Amino acid sequence: AVVSTQSTGKERLALFKPQPAVTPSEDITSSAELLNLVKIRENTLFSALGQELGAAGREGLFQCWMLEQNETIQNAGKTFGERLVADEFQRVIDETQDDTKGVLQSLLHLHLVSYVKDNAAWFLTHSIITPDQSKQLTSKFDELCRVIAADALPLIESFKISDEMLSAPIGRDWVSFNDGDNRGELDGFFDAEHN
Numbered sequence: 001a002v003v004s005t006q007s008t009g010k011e012r013l014a015l016f017k018p019q020p021a022v023t024p025s026e027d028i029t030s031s032a033e034l035l036n037l038v039k040i041r042e043n044t045l046f047s048a049l050g051q052e053l054g055a056a057g058r059e060g061l062f063q064c065w066m067l068e069q070n071e072t073i074q075n076a077g078k079t080f081g082e083r084l085v086a087d088e089f090q091r092v093i094d095e096t097q098d099d100t101k102g103v104l105q106s107l108l109h110l111h112l113v114s115y116v117k118d119n120a121a122w123f124l125t126h127s128i129i130t131p132d133q134s135k136q137l138t139s140k141f142d143e144l145c146r147v148i149a150a151d152a153l154p155l156i157e158s159f160k161i162s163d164e165m166l167s168a169p170i171g172r173d174w175v176s177f178n179d180g181d182n183r184g185e186l187d188g189f190f191d192a193e194h195n
Helices: 002-015 031-068 070-095 101-118 120-125 131-149 152-158 189-193
Strands: none
Touching: 002 031, 002 070, 031 070, 031 101, 031 120, 070 101, 101 120, 101 131, 120 131, 131 152
16 A cells, blocks of 8 residues: 555655645634645645655655655645545535435545545644534534444445345355465366366
8 A cells, every 4th residue: 555655645745736725714614615625635645745855855865755744745646635535525526416415425424524624633733623623523523423434334235235245255164264374365277177
C-alpha cells in the first residue's frame, strides 16, 4: 500500500492543479461542505509537498521524498484517492434514476463524514475547522449510521456474495489457517494440476 500510495502521490503531484475549494461554512456536515474539506486537505498537502520538494532541490530529492516527507506523500495520495472516489460516487448518484438514489447519497455522505472525522486532528491543527465543528462530525456520523442501518441488510445482499465466497479457508477458521505456512493456499494445487 505504501508503494502504491507513493506512486499515486508522485503522479498526482506532477499533474497537480488545486481543486476549487472555499472557506468552510459554520455547518460543515453537508456532503458539499465535507467534499470541500477533502479538497482543502488535498490542496494543502500537495502544495506543501511541492514546496518541500522544490526547496530540497535535485540533490536532496531522494532524502526529502523517501525520508522527510513520507507521511505527507502518503496522506496526499490517500486524500486524492478519497476525493476521486467521492467525485465518481457523486457522478453515479447524479445519473441514478431509481429509488436507490437516496441510499447512495446517504452512503456517500457517510463516507465523507467518516473521512473528515478520521482526519479531524489534521483539520483542527491547520485551523480549518473549530472544535465545535469537529463535534458536528461525530453527531452527523452517528445520525447517518442510524439512517443507513435500516438498509444495511439489503445493501449487503446487493453484493451477492455467495456462501462459497464466504467459506474460503481463511473465513472458516482464520486461526488454524494462519497457524503455519499455507503457501497462499497453493498446497496441493500443483499436484492436482499435473495428475
